Amino acid sequence: MAGFSVNSPKARKSDQELVAGVLEDKKQFAAIVQRYEEPLFRYIVRQGARDRELARDILQEVFIKVYLHLNDYDASLPFSSWIYRIAHNETITHFRKEKNRPLVLDKGDDDEFFGKIVDDLELSRADGQYDVSDIQTVLERLEPRYRDILVLKFFEDKSYEEISDILQMPQGTVATLINRAKKKVKASLEKN
Known part of the structure; x- marks a missing residue:
């Protein structure tokens, strides 16, 4: 998973500041990916995507949707809830398409x-x-x-x-x- 220094300017920005920056310059989208890649990946795995490659595929779809619909984000609401909702919906949609949702909750390091x-x-x-x-x-x-x-x-x-x-x-x-x-x-x- 990609990481970044806590001391970097991107780490200090709020989610709303990151979104505003991306809306001005799409190249800044990497900052959103860096902030949310790891937690969303864990969340997708916890939802039942036990195969890491499958979880990465779903995560990629999540970031594509976020990128395409970032203009629809309501800045008066928490960005983390908005992006988690997209991750939740993408994961559930995948399981519905496959008509198979694993029942095993992988405890991992939790x-x-x-x-x-x-x-x-x-x-x-x-x-x-x-x-x-x-x-x-x-x-x-x-x-x-x-x-x-x-x-x-x-x-x-x-x-x-x-x-x-x-x-x-x-x-x-x-x-x-x-x-x-x-x-x-x-x-x-x-x-x-």
Whole structure:
């Protein structure tokens, strides 16, 4: 993945400043790619694109759409939500075309994610904490809409407002889905 120095002028610019710069000079689009390439790649993988080449292909489509539709971006809204929504939609569109969405949630280096769920649900067993593999198995069995919302909340650390923007649903619905998803996870863990 491409990186850049935190001390570079591009690193200090806000998303809105980067977008304004790209709208003035399309050559500056690389700054947006540098800022979002790694987090969006991880997000696409977390959505179920377990093959890294497939994830890169989807990511490339995301950046093409961002580039083509940057004029449509509403600067009064967070750019990160807008670009994540495009990534979410591209990933889901790909799975629909293939008529296959992998059920496996690749934990990768994200033990912290599973720890956040354990802490949030106040999960514990008589013999100690739940194993990461127990939680991963339960998450793999969740309906995609519940798994998607938990990925955004816990993996991507998005706020309810950002999730609302990304999934284009009211914040109340986001809160309800997160609550239901957490209850389903907790019930499944306690049942097993």
